[in-house]
Amino acid sequence: MAKKQIVILGGGTGGTMTANRLRRRFENDAAEIHVVDRDDRHVYQPGLLFVPFGLAHSDEIVRPRRRQLRSGIAFHQRGVESVETDTNRVVLDDGTVLPYDVLVVATGVRLQPEETEGLSGLGWNERVFTFYTPEGAEALRGALDRFDGGRLVVNLVDMPIKCPVAPLEFAFLADWYLRERGVRTRTELVYSTPLDGAFTKPIASQRLGGLLTQKDIELVTEFNAGEVDGVGGVLRAFDGRELDFDLLVTVPLHGGAAYVERSPGLGDVLGFVPADKRTLQTPAKPNVFALGDATDLPTSKAGSVTHFEAEVLTENVARYFDGRDLDTSYDGHANCFIETGFHKALLIDFNYETEPLPGRFGPLPLLRESRLNHMGKLLFQWVYWHALLPGREVPGLGPAMPTAGKRPVPVHAT
């Protein structure tokens, strides 16, 4: 059998885990594995949330990408020009051509502040910030440190975004941070979202909305941000509503990587790559798979999702080579810790069919604040670098969502 060529675009969470899992699955003389990324900085993204509050430093959450890859994996530090699915080739930005037998798209998302009028204009990184990049999170840390009261508006422009709970966590932590600093009484904290509640799913939305109220954070719903005046301090919605701010913390629009748009038939209009929600094979071509934030799947864009997907995807690459039926076991499983401040956190666990419910996940309480969940969130960084990225199995964390321990509850109108 000729040596197979596997090309993986993206050396982040999904690309790294997939490369390492595939490397263990195939002998070196059975498959060559190539990973392409334009830079060598692997960011532990959940850590970004803590940077603005001085609880983490951006240096501590960034490591070299190539060091996370097992030996026997070729790393190309290059941008992608385009993917030619017709001829099974990837063209890099220096003209290098990588032919492939199987392609894995794992290039995540691209932040697009420029798509919202005025957002990346005057006031950007002065009065208007995002913590979704290490640079933005560092700049915001300085601004929060200097913040002496006024109106702090947290906004997410539109879905989909990475880690849909992160802006809520930011609001909860900001409340805690400002109380610790003694400026909370002089601060109006506002959470504005295009959704019709605090979160997308009813039960979690109700619980998280309750936490906002409890922490005296004003919730503004169905707010579709259309324009930002970073000098005058006004966030304007498309329907004309306005929110004044002294400090705006926003999550800009997300789209897929730029090369997706230059690759005919690969992505949708926003640059996300459609994929089968159970097998992760793309409709573009049977030898192209996608995972993580880069896809258009109807589940959260989150590291846990990517991790569970990587297991199924690895299996399916092997099955594709053998000409066998693909594994259809990915069920949309996701779980996320939600920091709520004061050294506590919530945990949610859900999939395509089951929304986040209260109950227990092993020893951890679901949808309820606890110190144990906060500890879990902090410990997770170690698990990420040392178990998840290398592709080791983590007991109790598999692609299929556990139903044991979950309690269905009726939703009450509030």
Next chain:
Amino acid sequence: MTTATISATSVDRDAEGFLTDPQQWSERLAEEIARENGIEELTERHWLVVRFMRDRYLTTDSAPSIRSLGKESGVPVKELYQLFPKGPAKLAAKIGGIPKPKGCI
């Protein structure tokens, strides 16, 4: 006028007024649902958006989000809000006789 009113009440709709069966839709019904929601007259631009939403739903089984609508329909997001105040995707779906667009995750 009276018959039009009868047509809107005799089709199956959910609690929020979305048609449960897209096949029961007609252009007259669309005009009527539009009026119910404060749009007195459907202009060519309205129709462009409504037809785009409906075609997309009938061919792909899911309605586009407001962002893809803005990119693909040829009507910019700002104008979408002028045509369908409050929630363009929701309102255009309602007028187009397709189910309420599913929220993102």
